[in-house]
Amino acid sequence: MSARVCVFILTLSTLHGPRAVSGVLSGPTNVSLTSFNMNLVLRWDPPEGAAGGLVYTSEYKSRFTPYKTICTNSSQLQCDFSSQPDSSISVYGKFTGRVRAQLGAESSDWVESKEIFLDRDTVIGPPNVSLISTEDTIEVIITDPVFARSTLKEAYGASNVIYNITHWKEGHEKEAVSRTNLLQSRFVLDKLERWTSYCVQVHINALMNPKPGEPSTPVCERTTSKPGVPWVAAVVTFLVIAVAAAALVLAVVYRKRISNFLCPKDLLPQRFKEAPKSSMYMAMRDSHPPEEHYDPVSIVADDGTVEEGSPLQDTGTSCSLIVGES
Numbered sequence: 001m002s003a004r005v006c007v008f009i010l011t012l013s014t015l016h017g018p019r020a021v022s023g024v025l026s027g028p029t030n031v032s033l034t035s036f037n038m039n040l041v042l043r044w045d046p047p048e049g050a051a052g053g054l055v056y057t058s059e060y061k062s063r064f065t066p067y068k069t070i071c072t073n074s075s076q077l078q079c080d081f082s083s084q085p086d087s088s089i090s091v092y093g094k095f096t097g098r099v100r101a102q103l104g105a106e107s108s109d110w111v112e113s114k115e116i117f118l119d120r121d122t123v124i125g126p127p128n129v130s131l132i133s134t135e136d137t138i139e140v141i142i143t144d145p146v147f148a149r150s151t152l153k154e155a156y157g158a159s160n161v162i163y164n165i166t167h168w169k170e171g172h173e174k175e176a177v178s179r180t181n182l183l184q185s186r187f188v189l190d191k192l193e194r195w196t197s198y199c200v201q202v203h204i205n206a207l208m209n210p211k212p213g214e215p216s217t218p219v220c221e222r223t224t225s226k227p228g229v230p231w232v233a234a235v236v237t238f239l240v241i242a243v244a245a246a247a248l249v250l251a252v253v254y255r256k257r258i259s260n261f262l263c264p265k266d267l268l269p270q271r272f273k274e275a276p277k278s279s280m281y282m283a284m285r286d287s288h289p290p291e292e293h294y295d296p297v298s299i300v301a302d303d304g305t306v307e308e309g310s311p312l313q314d315t316g317t318s319c320s321l322i323v324g325e326s
């Protein structure tokens, strides 16, 4: 057993030893090709025991195209192949990346990544979630993550994208309820308790992609806590109180007029005497039976002088006097 291990180590050192001795750079380690929301990024760690000043050159190929160099002499430990506007990266492609380290004129060997299928292996990021609450419902509005290539629904087909909505009463995460296989990006959670805060988290599953998408950060909303609802109630209450108060003030100010209206025996207000042709006066006059009319009266005084005029021009006229003269 230990002899076999010894032979293995010896074989390794005969393979790599001479290079190290001759000063050839060893290659980057942990080289992996990753994808998040349909981008294509190669990541790696520096070579074992690497000195400073290393730069890297990285390339990718698809199953049908040869290697294409994207990042040259870069000191970063990653290269985003999909950042190139002219890159021929298809959502349905199969890709491999490779990278080599360089120090001055020396170059390491290329270190190749595993091959990945973009649509199958990409990590679907969290969607954006916003909530609109009413008394006992919360509407969940989901915005798909933005893809580097295509859109979520174009890439997988709208009927192959499903949402998993989990909701719970704030502080009761253990009692969370999930609804899965939802195709619509809007969903109403109903029959909720009033004046209660609920939290919602959504993740996306695509049939072609075996990994569940990353969950959104939980967002919480309170039922009947929308700023509009108490505000409207307050305004309505205020208006009702204001109208009631105004009615009361008017009732006090026009108390006399109202009592005149209710009790015509009281004295007519001064205005009626000053403006006998006012519409209210005419209406009052017209409401009398048609045979009623007014004639000028002549009052012959004891000393023989004659005063003429309509009875209503008489300043001392009262309600009962008009009725008596008609």
Ligand SMILES: *[C@@H]1O[C@H](CO)[C@@H](O)[C@H](O)[C@H]1NC(C)=O
Binding pocket: 029, 030, 045, 046, 047, 048
């Ligand atoms: C490679 O990755 C593993 C696990 O992530 C880590 O333990 C190791 O240190 C990495 N190698 C280098 C050279 O960074």
Ligand SMILES: *[C@@H]1O[C@H](CO)[C@@H](O)[C@H](O)[C@H]1NC(C)=O
Binding pocket: 072, 073, 102, 104, 105
């Ligand atoms: C990258 O570095 C090598 C070695 O220093 C140099 O020969 C080459 O011209 C550089 N390439 C670019 C694009 O800067």
Ligand SMILES: *[C@@H]1O[C@H](CO)[C@@H](O)[C@H](O)[C@H]1NC(C)=O
Binding pocket: 128, 143, 144, 145, 146
């Ligand atoms: C998600 O929402 C935040 C804040 O409302 C916004 O800044 C961001 O652009 C949104 N992202 C998407 C993909 O809609």
Ligand SMILES: *[C@@H]1O[C@H](CO)[C@@H](O)[C@H](O)[C@H]1NC(C)=O
Binding pocket: 164, 165, 166, 178, 180, 181, 205, 212, 215
């Ligand atoms: C839906 O999401 C919940 C919470 O993340 C999880 O427990 C459940 O397994 C998911 N269901 C499906 C079908 O993905």
